[in-house]
Amino acid sequence: xxxxxxxxxxxxxxxxxxxxxxxxxxxxxxxxxxxxxxxxxxxxxxxxxxxxxxxxxxxxxxxxxxxxxxxxxxxxxxxxxxxxxxxxxxxxxxxxxxxxxxxxxxxxxxxxxxxxxxxxxxxxxxxxxxxxxxxxxxxxxxxxxxxxxxxxxxxxxxxxxxxxxxxxxxxxxxxxxxxxxxxxxxxxxxxxxxxxxxxxxxxxxxxxxxxxxxxxxxxxxxxxxxxxxxxxxx
Amino acid sequence: xxxxxxxxxxxxxxxxxxxxxxxxxxxxxxxxxxxxxxxxxxxxxxxxxxxxxxxxxxxxxxxxxxxxxxxxxxxxxxxxxxxxxxxxxxxxxxxxxxxxxxxxxxxxxxxxxxxxxxxxxxxxxxxxxxxxxxxxxxxxxxxxxxxxxxxxxxxxxxxxxxxxxxxxxxxxxxxxxxxxxxxxxxxxxxxxxxxxxxxxxxxxxxxxxxxxxxxxxxxxxxxxxxxxxxxxxxxxxxxxxxxxxxxxxxxxxxxxxxxxxxxxxxxxxxxxxxxxxxxxxxxxxxxxxxxx
Numbered sequence: 437x438x439x440x441x442x443x444x445x446x447x448x449x450x451x452x453x454x455x456x457x458x459x460x461x462x463x464x465x466x467x468x469x470x471x472x473x474x475x476x477x478x479x480x481x482x483x484x485x486x487x488x489x490x491x492x493x494x495x496x497x498x499x500x501x502x503x504x505x506x507x508x509x510x511x512x513x514x515x516x517x518x519x520x521x522x523x524x525x526x527x528x529x530x531x532x533x534x535x536x537x538x539x540x541x542x543x544x545x546x547x548x549x550x551x552x553x554x555x556x557x558x559x560x561x562x563x564x565x566x567x568x569x570x571x572x573x574x575x576x577x578x579x580x581x582x583x584x585x586x587x588x589x590x591x592x593x594x595x596x597x598x599x600x601x602x603x604x605x606x607x608x609x610x611x612x613x614x615x616x617x618x619x620x621x622x623x624x625x626x627x628x629x630x631x632x633x634x635x636x637x638x639x640x641x642x643x644x645x646x647x648x649x650x651x652x653x654x655x656x657x658x659x660x661x662x663x664x665x666x667x668x669x670x
Numbered sequence: 671x672x673x674x675x676x677x678x679x680x681x682x683x684x685x686x687x688x689x690x691x692x693x694x695x696x697x698x699x700x701x702x703x704x705x706x707x708x709x710x711x712x713x714x715x716x717x718x719x720x721x722x723x724x725x726x727x728x729x730x731x732x733x734x735x736x737x738x739x740x741x742x743x744x745x746x747x748x749x750x751x752x753x754x755x756x757x758x759x760x761x762x763x764x765x766x767x768x769x770x771x772x773x774x775x776x777x778x779x780x781x782x783x784x785x786x787x788x789x790x791x792x793x794x795x796x797x798x799x800x801x802x803x804x805x806x807x808x809x810x811x812x813x814x815x816x817x818x819x820x821x822x823x824x825x826x827x828x829x830x831x832x833x834x835x836x837x838x839x840x841x842x843x844x845x846x847x848x849x850x851x852x853x854x855x856x857x858x859x860x861x862x863x864x865x866x867x868x869x870x871x872x873x874x875x876x877x878x879x880x881x882x883x884x885x886x887x888x889x890x891x892x893x894x895x896x897x898x899x900x901x902x903x904x905x906x907x908x909x910x911x912x913x914x915x916x917x918x919x920x921x922x923x924x925x926x927x928x929x930x931x932x933x934x935x936x937x938x939x940x941x942x943x944x945x946x947x948x949x950x951x952x953x954x955x956x957x958x959x960x961x962x
Contacts, residue, residue: 476853520852522845533841538791541838583774585857 437486523567534584688923691819703910713893719879738880749872908956
């Protein structure tokens with residue numbers, strides 16, 4: 437896939453593959469195209485070339501050219517960069533909006549109860565405005581809101597940004613837990629290598645809009661020279 | 671002559687008037703407060719609603735309130751149509767601020783001129799058996815022509831409140847101007863949501879118009895008197911809060927009623943602009959405004 441904004445090319449022939457039930461990380465520092473890739477999958481940015489194929493129940497669906505609404509309705513949810521909550525709606529209203537798509541509505545109450553159980557702080561603050569919560573609470577709300585849509589595939593864009601290290605571990609641990617319960621397929625973009633590899637089955641390293649390295653396991657990722665250089669400082 | 675009895679009746683009349691103001695302002699709260707669409711033509715749509723009620727009332731003798739309710743679906747579609755044009759011409763290209771305002775000015779003139787050409791500039795009114803009657807509640811005299819509009823306004827307020835707080839569409843309407851991309855990520859199309867909400871806002875004008883012509887006679891340009899009032903109420907009510915709109919409308923109604931009784935009717939309009947300025951200076955987020 438190739439993509440960019442106007443004359444600026446961001447992704448140069450990126451190709452990745454995610455299988456059902458996997459947790460795949462997309463590692464890269466700022467400005468290497470992680471978010472653009474996420475936006476392409478969600479239909480927010482239209483790729484200039486290439487295709488994005490979803491294979492479910494033996495059916496192939498090309499996502500390119502579809503609107504974000506259609507893609508959400510196929511069971512893909514994004515926890516966007518910067519969280520993008522509705523700041524002047526309450527926590528509960530944010531969560532209920534997460535279940536907007538028709539396929540998610542019948543399960544709303546069950547999912548809501550589950551989210552409150554998984555994130556007790558959200559239950560405590562359900563009547564509070566989302567914008568008035570701390571960064572960590574907002575990130576949890578963003579993840580919970582995405583889960584409310586009953587997704588099969590969850591895309592998470594940089595959950596660690598702006599969070600204290602202790603909160604990052606907590607959010608990452610929660611994502612792993614939820615992934616098991618919901619049997620999700622997860623693609624997570626991160627620059628926090630240590631945290632990301634805690635939950636990843638495997639991953640890709642993206643540099644300047646190209647896949648620089650594909651690690652078939654977290655061990656392969658950790659041993660890769662680029663990782664040592666950029667993330668581990670070895 | 672000041673007396674407690676008079677004061678009580680003036681306050682009650684103000685509450686009834688305020689209820690009616692709520693009906694006129696709810697459309698502004700929706701369009702301006704929640705959708706960021708500066709629909710200054712809303713009072714003109716209300717006048718259009720008055721004339722719709724007038725026409726079916728004078729031709730077929732239909733009850734004006736019933737006429738207002740019957741025209742709501744027509745106004746709903748009209749609202750969606752207006753929003754589509756507004757969206758395609760201005761909002762899509764991010765030119766809505768000034769040009770959008772001119773667009774709605776244009777709509778005011780189109781509505782006023784069309785009504786003047788068709789029905790003249792004379793005052794028109796509706797007839798219903800109960801319009802001239804009143805009933806007594808202890809020391810308070812309640813005129814049906816004020817009490818019924820107030821009751822209908824309360825029903826409308828409650829209906830809109832339930833729509834916004836209990837339905838998926840309603841919650842999406844509240845969210846759409848906060849982050850329209852995030853709304854798309856929930857699977858909702860912001861343009862459809864805004865069209866639907868604007869349609870509902872214009873549909874309320876149909877009922878509000880019927881209430882207006884029940885309260886008193888209407889001529890095509892009378893809507894101009896309401897532009898200041900409805901914006902004062904929407905701002906005082908906290909921009910986008912249905913309950914806040916009702917409270918603000920009641921406050922304004924009572925203040926206007928007191929002012930026009932004790933100082934003279936010509937001061938009544940000064941009250942709304944006074945409130946608008948005061949609120950913008952002291953508490954711009956309104957009575958129940960949520961901090962952005």
